[in-house]
Amino acid sequence: xxxxxxxxxxxxxxxxxxxxxxxxxxxxxxxxxxxxxxxxxxxxxxxxxxxxxxxxxxxxxxxxxxxxxxxxxxxxxxxxxxxxxxxxxxxxxxxxxxxxxxxxxxxxxxxxxxxxxxxxxxxxxxxxxxxxxxxxxxxxxxxxxxxxxxxxxxxxxxxxxxxxxxxxxxxxxxxxxxx
Amino acid sequence: xxxxxxxxxxxxxxxxxxxxxxxxxxxxxxxxxxxxxxxxxxxxxxxxxxxxxxxxxxxxxxxxxxxxxxxxxxxxxxxxxxxxxxxxxxxxxxxxxxxxxxxxxxxxxxxxxxxxxxxxxxxxxxxxxxxxxxxxxxxxxxxxxxxxxxxxxxxxxxxxxxxxxxxxxxxxxxxxxxxxxxxxxxxxxxxxxxxxxxxxxxxxxxxxxxxxxxxxxxxxxxxxxxxxxxxxxxxx
Numbered sequence: 001x002x003x004x005x006x007x008x009x010x011x012x013x014x015x016x017x018x019x020x021x022x023x024x025x026x027x028x029x030x031x032x033x034x035x036x037x038x039x040x041x042x043x044x045x046x047x048x049x050x051x052x053x054x055x056x057x058x059x060x061x062x063x064x065x066x067x068x069x070x071x072x073x074x075x076x077x078x079x080x081x082x083x084x085x086x087x088x089x090x091x092x093x094x095x096x097x098x099x100x101x102x103x104x105x106x107x108x109x110x111x112x113x114x115x116x117x118x119x120x121x122x123x124x125x126x127x128x129x130x131x132x133x134x135x136x137x138x139x140x141x142x143x144x145x146x147x148x149x150x151x152x153x154x155x156x157x158x159x160x161x162x163x164x165x166x167x168x169x170x171x172x173x174x175x176x177x178x179x
Numbered sequence: 180x181x182x183x184x185x186x187x188x189x190x191x192x193x194x195x196x197x198x199x200x201x202x203x204x205x206x207x208x209x210x211x212x213x214x215x216x217x218x219x220x221x222x223x224x225x226x227x228x229x230x231x232x233x234x235x236x237x238x239x240x241x242x243x244x245x246x247x248x249x250x251x252x253x254x255x256x257x258x259x260x261x262x263x264x265x266x267x268x269x270x271x272x273x274x275x276x277x278x279x280x281x282x283x284x285x286x287x288x289x290x291x292x293x294x295x296x297x298x299x300x301x302x303x304x305x306x307x308x309x310x311x312x313x314x315x316x317x318x319x320x321x322x323x324x325x326x327x328x329x330x331x332x333x334x335x336x337x338x339x340x341x342x343x344x345x346x347x348x349x350x351x352x353x354x355x356x357x358x359x360x361x362x363x364x365x366x367x368x369x370x371x372x373x374x375x376x377x378x379x380x381x382x383x384x385x386x387x388x389x390x391x392x393x394x395x396x397x398x399x400x401x402x403x404x405x406x407x408x409x410x411x412x413x414x415x
Binding site: 003004006007009010011013014016017018020021023024025028035037038039040041043044047048070071072074075 | 185188189192193220224227228229344345346347349350351353354356357358360361363364365367368371
């Protein structure tokens, strides 16, 4: 009887764990800021939520010359005499603020690009038509929601913006568009 | 979730691979540390380029094998003496000699599976099984083979799941823990059901041997009748 009760208990625990995983994973996949946790480092958050590292450091008032790249949010909270919860909340508001500042919606014919989040990527060497010589070669890359004739395309879209040629490149696993 | 886990992850980020080696080694010796969760987190960090997943795998397997070997040799050095002491005749016996001999024979026969499965499915029992394998003087080569294959599977599962599911590794850890518990409970139920069926069969056979059937009673009656008859015939 005890073994049977333990089996039932374990089965319920497994189902609950699977449900918890589904919830957590859907938050992570949607880049929802609620999935920010105390074990994450600033570079980890930057890469997961497509926000520049320096922007996060500035927001958190971490101005030391040597950036604590390997410090988790928990450790940063201890170092900067803050609670872990307030540190997580600060990071969440930083991501939200960055998204608001950098969110844009543009329409190119029948294609609308919305909810764009981009990160500047410095390219080491770039030679191409229209590229302004002497400038730092930077392109912007991130994610976007793409609507075709007002209907959202349900595949994850990646985006790259090449400022010097004013070209927007969109691609997904199905293919790419150059706008 | 273990209270130690946030500290372990902090140290993992601060000191990198050597810290991971140390955690896995300590846990394999038998000190309870949530290393499967640390491995899941390492896999998540590796997905974003903080660590190399192959190096992580190598570290996890070498550290856990070394730790398991420490446990095995502790068992071999001191555990076998304890078993020897238990086998000697005492006034008050905790375990009967017959049961002890049966357990030893069973471990020699099926110990490989126990070692293999406790590396990834019932990892909480790993430390105890290492000590037991040493105490039972289980063949070292067989121990090492089961240990390395089990640890490689365990490390691959944790690292790959962490790598694939990234920031959801905590929830994946909950699932793995629950599955381990479920597998253990199911195994206990299966064993108990099998044992009960076997007991029932044994008692039925014993009853069949003891209780005379109707046929037996009829044969007895005929036998008694014929004896009476023959006795009557003998009378002058």
